[in-house]
Amino acid sequence: MSSVAVKPQVKIFAGNFKGYSQSNPAAIDEEIARVGPGTPAGEYLRRFWHPVHVTNDLGDLPKAITILGEELVLFRYGEDKQQIGLVHKYCPHRRASLEYGKCEDRGIRCCYHGWLFAPDGEILEAPAEDQTARAVEMVKERTRLGAYPVVEYRGLVFAYMGPPEKQPDFPIYDAFEHEGMTSAPYKAPYICNWIQVQDAIMDPTHTTFLHSQNSHPQFSEGMMASGELKFYERYENHFLGTSTRRIGENAWVRANELVLPNFTQAGSAYAADGTEQRYFGRSCFTRWVVPVDDENTIVYAWANFGDRWDPHEYNTKEGHEMIEQGEVLDRTPEEKQRYPADSEAVEGMGPISTHKGENLMPTDRGISLYRRRVRKAIRDLENDGIEPPQPLRHGPNSVRTYGQDTVLHLPPIQGQDDSAYLLKIGEAVMEMQFEHEDWCDENRDTAIVERLKKMEANGIG
Numbered sequence: 294m295s296s297v298a299v300k301p302q303v304k305i306f307a308g309n310f311k312g313y314s315q316s317n318p319a320a321i322d323e324e325i326a327r328v329g330p331g332t333p334a335g336e337y338l339r340r341f342w343h344p345v346h347v348t349n350d351l352g353d354l355p356k357a358i359t360i361l362g363e364e365l366v367l368f369r370y371g372e373d374k375q376q377i378g379l380v381h382k383y384c385p386h387r388r389a390s391l392e393y394g395k396c397e398d399r400g401i402r403c404c405y406h407g408w409l410f411a412p413d414g415e416i417l418e419a420p421a422e423d424q425t426a427r428a429v430e431m432v433k434e435r436t437r438l439g440a441y442p443v444v445e446y447r448g449l450v451f452a453y454m455g456p457p458e459k460q461p462d463f464p465i466y467d468a469f470e471h472e473g474m475t476s477a478p479y480k481a482p483y484i485c486n487w488i489q490v491q492d493a494i495m496d497p498t499h500t501t502f503l504h505s506q507n508s509h510p511q512f513s514e515g516m517m518a519s520g521e522l523k524f525y526e527r528y529e530n531h532f533l534g535t536s537t538r539r540i541g542e543n544a545w546v547r548a549n550e551l552v553l554p555n556f557t558q559a560g561s562a563y564a565a566d567g568t569e570q571r572y573f574g575r576s577c578f579t580r581w582v583v584p585v586d587d588e589n590t591i592v593y594a595w596a597n598f599g600d601r602w603d604p605h606e607y608n609t610k611e612g613h614e615m616i617e618q619g620e621v622l623d624r625t626p627e628e629k630q631r632y633p634a635d636s637e638a639v640e641g642m643g644p645i646s647t648h649k650g651e652n653l654m655p656t657d658r659g660i661s662l663y664r665r666r667v668r669k670a671i672r673d674l675e676n677d678g679i680e681p682p683q684p685l686r687h688g689p690n691s692v693r694t695y696g697q698d699t700v701l702h703l704p705p706i707q708g709q710d711d712s713a714y715l716l717k718i719g720e721a722v723m724e725m726q727f728e729h730e731d732w733c734d735e736n737r738d739t740a741i742v743e744r745l746k747k748m749e750a751n752g753i754g
Contacts, residue, residue, distance in 0.1 A: 408420075410440075448476075486587060508631060525723065531552050556579075618636055
């Protein structure tokens with residue numbers, strides 16, 4: 294009996310496949326991605342104060358950390374061990390790690406040969422040597438352990454890692470101190486370059502999709518609605534992205550902000566959904582995106598709670614993580630695939646995103662604006678020695694911030710394009726904030742809230 298070969302029926306999608314022609318990876322943006330000593334972006338970033346640790350995470354033993362590609366050691370010193378120092382990791386004698394050093398009243402002592410260093414890196418003792426020998430005098434005169442100034446403020450340790458003669462004042466933002474606000478420091482690591490973490494703050498659209506429509510509402514259900522976008526650039530280093538959503542008869546204006554190089558704020562995570570009136574509700578976090586090295590980043594922040602911030606019930610470790618990215622950090626691979634949050638979105642781009650392969654759209658205008666300004670500041674510093682602008686204080690007042698939620702009962706107007714109307718509402722809300730920049734801290738917020746209520750009552754035409 295003869296057999297007949299049966300030709301298998303294989304269906305192949307008849308599309309226009311371009312994988313082969315696009316198989317070579319695009320290039321990374323070397324200019325803004327590399328952060329180590331001597332790199333253009335690294336030098337730029339070193340002109341600012343950055344948080345480098347949570348105070349309560351530093352015990353009585355030295356702690357090895359990496360910031361901006363530098364291996365460092367944090368330690369406590371003084372009689373009560375309440376003062377904090379930050380030095381290079383390796384002893385200049387024989388390169389032993391000061392992670393294993395001894396914290397003392399006057400500084401940190403190397404475990405290997407007992408050299409003692411002051412918080413500014415001065416060699417105080419080289420005990421194994423003849424203290425009268427010229428060699429000891431010479432090494433003390435010409436050698437120091439690398440060290441940086443630090444400020445401990447409200448549960449976070451900040452450091453300045455740039456040229457000493459260029460050290461700016463420690464910036465005080467209006468978001469640091471508010472009556473009725475409770476703040477809790479937290480940290481969140483990301484396994485990728487700092488820029489792709491920071492990009493999300495100037496991308497209001499991703500809230501609608503990543504945090505809402507993709508899997509389930511990770512914040513409030515109102516964020517599922519798309520908003521009318523507007524982007525602002527102020528004072529060369531302050532950027533805002535607003536999204537104004539229509540929720541029933543309410544207009545919900547939400548503002549995200551970025552102060553270069555890496556200070557970020559937004560509206561609330563869980564307190565607002567657009568269904569209830571809210572007047573100048575403030576940011577759920579006050580946050581810095583700090584480069585660890587080229588391929589790792591750590592966010593240091595305060596989560597903020599109170600009537601104008603997020604509910605106190607989220608003031609837990611898990612709550613801080615949800616405020617930061619929409620989900621807790623410790624999840625299974627399957628959970629991350631089914632319910633991706635910010636970490637999956639940005640880490641999924643790879644250790645350093647290939648920016649040269651992006652196709653930026655009008656909704657990405659905020660990203661384009663701030664990246665362009667970062668690049669200009671890097672080049673100005675590298676080529677012409679022009680120092681980057683610091684956060685702007687308004688006279689004697691603190692640095693003004695705008696991250697917020699405002700929900701006003703302003704129904705659609707019959708016969709009027711509601712998209713244009715929403716955009717107009719968003720612009721009016723932001724202009725109120727801008728017009729009160731020079732007001733003292735005590736009166737500014739009150740005046741803005743009063744004007745918002747008046748606009749709600751009278752309409753804006």
